[in-house]
Amino acid sequence: VQQRFSVTAFGLLATRLPGGARGYSLLVFITAQDFQPVPLGLGFNLLGIGGMLGINRSFDLEVLRAGMRNATLGAMLFPRDPVANAPAILQALASAFPARRGCHLVGLLVKIGWATPTLILFDLALVLEFGARRRLLAFGRVSALLPRRDNDLVRLNLDAIGAVDFDAGTVAIDALLVDSRLVHKYALTGAAAFRAGDDSGFLLSVGGFNPRFAPPAGVPELPRVAIALGSGSNPRFRCAAYFAITSNTLQFGARAELYAEALGFSLQGDVGFDVLVTRSPLQFLADFDASVQLKRGSRRLFKVAVAGTLQGPRPLRLSGKASFEIFWCDFTVRFDATLIGGERPPLPPAVDVQAELIAALRRSTSWRTIAPPQAAHGVSLRRPTHEAALVLDPLVRLAV
Numbered sequence: 001v002q003q004r005f006s007v008t009a010f011g012l013l014a015t016r017l018p019g020g021a022r023g024y025s026l027l028v029f030i031t032a033q034d035f036q037p038v039p040l041g042l043g044f045n046l047l048g049i050g051g052m053l054g055i056n057r058s059f060d061l062e063v064l065r066a067g068m069r070n071a072t073l074g075a076m077l078f079p080r081d082p083v084a085n086a087p088a089i090l091q092a093l094a095s096a097f098p099a100r101r102g103c104h105l106v107g108l109l110v111k112i113g114w115a116t117p118t119l120i121l122f123d124l125a126l127v128l129e130f131g132a133r134r135r136l137l138a139f140g141r142v143s144a145l146l147p148r149r150d151n152d153l154v155r156l157n158l159d160a161i162g163a164v165d166f167d168a169g170t171v172a173i174d175a176l177l178v179d180s181r182l183v184h185k186y187a188l189t190g191a192a193a194f195r196a197g198d199d200s201g202f203l204l205s206v207g208g209f210n211p212r213f214a215p216p217a218g219v220p221e222l223p224r225v226a227i228a229l230g231s232g233s234n235p236r237f238r239c240a241a242y243f244a245i246t247s248n249t250l251q252f253g254a255r256a257e258l259y260a261e262a263l264g265f266s267l268q269g270d271v272g273f274d275v276l277v278t279r280s281p282l283q284f285l286a287d288f289d290a291s292v293q294l295k296r297g298s299r300r301l302f303k304v305a306v307a308g309t310l311q312g313p314r315p316l317r318l319s320g321k322a323s324f325e326i327f328w329c330d331f332t333v334r335f336d337a338t339l340i341g342g343e344r345p346p347l348p349p350a351v352d353v354q355a356e357l358i359a360a361l362r363r364s365t366s367w368r369t370i371a372p373p374q375a376a377h378g379v380s381l382r383r384p385t386h387e388a389a390l391v392l393d394p395l396v397r398l399a400v
Helices: 061-069 086-096 353-362
Strands: 006-016 022-041 044-057 099-114 120-131 135-148 151-165 170-177 180-182 186-189 191-197 201-206 225-228 236-246 249-262 265-278 283-296 299-312 316-326 329-340 368-370 397-399
Touching: 006 086, 022 099, 044 120, 061 086, 061 135, 061 151, 061 170
Parallel strands: none
Antiparallel strands: 006 022, 022 044, 044 099, 099 120, 120 135, 135 151, 151 170, 151 180, 170 191, 180 186, 186 225, 191 201, 201 236, 225 236, 236 249, 249 265, 265 283, 283 299, 299 316, 316 329, 368 397
């Protein structure tokens, strides 16, 4: 049996390191595809495979994350017609995988499809960085075209990037919906993020955060998970939602907006809520609002609006205001009521910081060594005679 497949290779070679230093850097991608699908079980098939090698090359997470927004991330995974698209591919590679002395990359690329014909496609890459830094990178795209590729009533494209920094002890994952829609015209948007680390705690968000919550530094602004039920600006109906969990909070909320215009009149309405639950001290805040208004041109003819906050658990308090406008007449009613009385939940027990600090410093598990960014300094150590002993390399840092 004779089989055909296509092999693609592209890469970068620089004869100088950054700053004009002597040395070289190399980055090579090799992929094979268009062969007979290889069954993997459970309906999955291997459609393409490849690898990458980088010498004196690292990866830039911020550039890769930006590639999700400007649609350049896909250019590095199984590109079609790499000769015609060579300038864009090489520019994306040079930005995402910059030259850096002492850093090396090795990676695996796979293209996996589910069902026959393919309905869900996975373009994935797994890259290990070693040498001066130890990191693991995973990125790719998941595409779903349902019920058929030629009639994609549901079109979902999810770009995702994840990185594990072994030296810093952190995990970061970002995902973004791109070019996604329902019934050929209703756009789907949204983003998600995950962060975890020894010092930074835990964070998972799909669609952003509560307006009362300030996300930690380094977490990008996440658009809501939303669907726009309308192909134009009139009429339009948009629904958006979010859900987030952090080390100390639970957050969720949703909003719906409607706009329609005809014969010089316009109708606009919206309704939404935002909930923030804090674990310690135990507290929840639920903000809600709703409004509807009718205009003739720029003149408001009628409007009804209500906004308020429910705060608890003890005391459980409801406060807010309701307003009514018609032509030249308008009035506002404010309300503030305690639904359930009682004292606030007790604060966490006080901590003797001095005693806890002394106890922590006495524990051997509180201490660790951090290797220098440039390894290969030629120093070797004898193995410790006691398992709990902490051995210092002359060039490492000591952290507690």
